[in-house]
């Protein structure tokens with residue numbers, strides 16, 4: 355055997371012996387004996403487990419997501435027409451279709467103010483009452499998806515204007531309803547009828563609306579009282595712990611909503627809406643049929659010729675019509691808040707009370723309690739006067755009103771060129787009436803006045819009786835609290851995902867710890 359003794363050399367050169375036995379000088383090192391590192395994670399068992407694990411997790415999470423995925427949201431709708439004394443308003447409500455019996459939140463989608471006056475003003479031309487609704491109704495047809503038209507309930511509720519017309523002339527009131535029903539039946543909705551709401555319903559449904567929108571009913575929180583001021587009537591509704599129903603059962607409305615019992619005090623004062631109250635205040639000043647009245651509730655410099663026949667054309671004042679008055683009278687303003695309050699106080703009867711306590715006109719009222727939402731004309735008037743801020747003390751409200759009433763009429767007209775003169779002229783009276791009704795009438799003090807919030811809407815839905823009315827007629831508020839899933843959708847998916855991942859990690863760890871093959875160090879073959 356011939357051996358080539360390769361002499362040692364210095365790097366970076368190497369000597370390598372070829373199979374022929376010859377030695378070569380090279381810059382490459384001679385190959386080492388073959389070294390193969392085996393990764394234990396690359397065993398077939400691990401790969402199969404990993405693939406199965408990943409597939410299982412993906413499948414689990416997919417099923418969880420798909421099973422509980424909120425289906426493409428579909429909505430249901432309801433339409434309510436509020437036929438008030440001064441105007442009619444239409445509201446469309448919507449709610450998630452799959453939750454219409456309990457948990458779904460009903461929201462106002464659209465509102466439309468009907469042009470012209472309230473339906474009661476069409477007593478002599480009833481067909482026009484129906485026609486007046488067409489524009490808003492046609493818009494509703496566009497607002498509600500076509501496939502929902504036939505199942506969308508449509509209600510018309512009339513309030514104090516129609517209550518008064520019904521008292522005055524029930525035949526005329528029936529004809530107005532016939533015309534309105536005929537018009538509404540011509541639309542593709544599910545018309546559920548037109549009717550006059552009782553004052554108690556108006557008060558109670560206004561209370562339901564406010565507390566529903568505030569989420570107080572579902573959560574069983576202390577409720578908010580509701581103060582509604584219309585043109586022809588006004589309502590006060592609240593829960594009082596000290597309300598003994600037996601003292602005045604006619605003021606009590608009981609509800610069981612979401613598993614809670616409510617004993618609501620409510621009263622509606624017909625003729626004490628701000629328009630009828632103004633007529634009553636004028637009637638007090640024109641008892642003797644004068645040619646001129648100097649009215650402290652109108653601005654200095656205000657002057658308007660008014661007809662006695664128009665002034666007394668309402669059941670709220672007709673009985674007080676003076677004997678043989680002139681045809682017209684001059685209505686001039688004096689702009690004095692304190693004197694205006696004295697005039698306003700005359701429309702209330704504070705002297706007789708057959709109960710332990712009263713508001714006015716011998717009407718029982720339990721002690722005031724909690725906070726109140728004051729809406730409709732309460733809001734319109736106080737918003738115009740810039741007095742909606744709940745932090746404004748009652749004394750400041752009175753001072754601001756006094757200053758506003760004393761402002762000369764020509765200055766007021768100049769400052770508000772876009773507001774109709776008729777409405778503009780009445781804000782001094784309306785503001786004074788609101789403060790007097792709340793303090794002298796309902797007994798709010800300087801302290802409790804701070805609990806009144808003047809509101810137009812809550813979370814995008816108007817405050818008023820219409821939403822509560824629809825919720826009631828569609829059984830949308832259950833008597834008992836609905837059984838809710840313990841977790842919301844997102845929470846459910848998260849829990850399933852995290853649990854699946856934990857399980858996977860656990861399986862891999864246990865394989866690693868308990869299967870000896872997984873512990874082997876890399877080995878050299």
Ligand SMILES: O=c1ccn([C@@H]2O[C@H](COP(=O)(O)OP(=O)(O)O)[C@@H](O)[C@H]2O)c(=O)[nH]1
Nearest residue numbers: 438439440441513514584585586587731734
């Ligand atoms: O944008 C508005 C809408 C209404 N009002 C007044 O608010 C009262 C609302 O009365 P509604 O017709 O609702 O009367 P109801 O039938 O409830 O007595 C009337 O005095 C209206 O003049 C207002 O000042 N601004």
